[in-house]
Amino acid sequence: MSTQQVDVPNEDGQPDTKITEGATQESPQWLQDWVDLILATKNIRFWSPPDDPDKPELPYIPGFTVRIHRHIPPPPEPVPPLSTEYLRSVSQSEAVVANPPPETPTPAQPETAQLTITTPIATGAARGSQVVACTVVLRDDKRQSTKQFQATAKIYDPLYYNFKLELAPDPRDVVSRAHHDYSTEAAAYEHLLKTGQTAPGSFAPEYYGTWTFDLPIDIKGNPRMRPVRLVLMERLQGTSIRDMRIRNNPDWSLGKDLFHFPEEYRLEVLARTMQGVVKQWRTGIDQADFAGRNIILVTNNYAAGELNGKGGLALPRIVLVDYNYATVQSLPEPFSPPHNPIAAFWGAYLCEDFTGWVPHEWQDIRLQREWLLRRFDVVSHLYQPLPEHILPEVEELLHADATSSEPPATTSATPGLNVPTSLEPISRPPYRTSSPPKLKFGFGPYEFLPYKTIEEIRQLVAAAELEPSTHRAKSNEKR
Incomplete structure (x- = not known):
């Protein structure tokens, strides 16, 4: 059986792995198909995110404190996607700041609170939604403390979603993805609440509402503020x-x-x-x-x-x-x-x-x-x-x-x-x-x-x- 050496490029476009191709009918069909796929894609240079000097280090670590405001979530419907051409031309920070999440009406009874992260549960600079344990202190109109409780926060910050698609040579629309995750999870918890499924001891966590906060960022030297959405739920000791x-x-x-x-x-x-x-x-x-x-x-x-x-x-x-x-x-x-x-x-x-x-x-x-x-x-x-x-x-x-x-x-x-x-x-x-x-x-x-x-x-x-x-x-x- 004759063979052929095939160079498979890595993410930098350089030859990385050698594959031996069988040239006779004796090779199983699945192997032939797999080699054909490699050959068809061997000249593709996978896209990598550009340098992003404006992107801050992940802020969601123990001790992080921020003022949050009650938020009405949007319906779980898709927002217009950002084009691949656009995403290839900007940094992740630029894409996130230029495309904030959709605005919704102000709640009839606005609430504010102070959130302090105590323990990371599932976090990472390219993970997606950030899950943390936190202390929440509700504030009245005079910013006086009215109630304190422990909670789990799920934070949908598109700046810390993976900007690169894992199985394709393209950038990911992190803005649309974060919107999808927030609006879908919020709709689910609202439904669970209305149908009586978030009571203490239930099959779903207790639900403490949807919230928003602002974080500062400098884009090419220009100071900006960007909104971030989150859901608060029960802190599960399990x-x-x-x-x-x-x-x-x-x-x-x-x-x-x-x-x-x-x-x-x-x-x-x-x-x-x-x-x-x-x-x-x-x-x-x-x-x-x-x-x-x-x-x-x-x-x-x-x-x-x-x-x-x-x-x-x-x-x-x-x-x-x-x-x-x-x-x-x-x-x-x-x-x-x-x-x-x-x-x-x-x-x-x-x-x-x-x-x-x-x-x-x-x-x-x-x-x-x-x-x-x-x-x-x-x-x-x-x-x-x-x-x-x-x-x-x-x-x-x-x-x-x-x-x-x-x-x-x-x-x-x-x-x-x-x-x-x-x-x-x-x-x-x-x-x-x-x-x-x-x-x-x-x-x-x-x-x-x-x-x-x-x-x-x-x-x-x-x-x-x-x-x-x-x-x-x-x-x-x-x-």
Whole structure:
């Protein structure tokens, strides 16, 4: 097989890596396609941001203090994008100062406060939104202190978004991106507030409103002021599932995991998180970034009666954060029950975003789906019916387990599958049903659905054939 050496330029346009190209039909097609892609792009010089002497060092460090003002956020609609040609011709500082965020009406009851950063949570000069712990002191008209509290601030400062697209040879429109993140997250929290989902102990953080402040900057020697937007929310004394991972095996290649937590505990936390997600969907909001980094476990805030927990551990409060990709819609009455978590997570490959939390065996998605069928009711009036397009796969799994002569492939915390007698269409209340949102990988009180015996599931199926009017009354009682 003949070969050819191909120079691949780095970001400076200089040859960096050598690739050997196969010239015969024996090369796999995917390899040929990959080499063709490299060859097609080898002469592209990737754009790099110009020098930006006017850009200040990242100010969002402990001790940073600023006066903030209550702000009405704009609707989550895109602003006119800045052209690539324009962005290539200016520095990031010039682009940000020349294109401030859109103005909105002044609040009917203006508020001011003093914000002081105490601890960085997720910060960086090219990170994007800056997340910090802070102390907030509310001020009255005479600038006297009226209230002090701890909070988390999420600051959408376009000057500290990455000005370079990661996978393209172009600059990023940081102004539009920061506007998108702020307006989307603000709309999500406003919706959560209006639907009663930000009360203490909820599945979402408590919400303290949207705010703005001004920072000084010199552009080519000319002093200017630039506005910056932020959202204030509850300071959570917890850790994300991703950040809780540690190295439990001396073999570095095996990576980090959380297998020091009992599997029963880990899967119960996952199940409750899924229940929280579908309950949010029911109220018209989809967080749209379901991942371990966005699930915070608050272990010093146990729900009443949950101290015995699972696997010998008390169960934590579970909080879903990061709503800058969320979608919000208003749902007409009557609300239908939530989607069944079986349907919501049927196509999700949890081993990707919950590595080290879910069993390694779930790399076989069939085992993940078997757990969903064990943990949640296939037939339940607490949830919408399963959508028809997954029923064949559900029925195949149920009956394969029921007829197998071998013990079911289960993890240590899950018994065998519970098999209903039928998954044929059954009488239902006239709910407005829909397909669950497509998960992007990316509540209290909880409703727990204990594992059902086969006989109990048969009774549920039989009960589902009652008159619709009787059914609706029973469903309303449970809701």
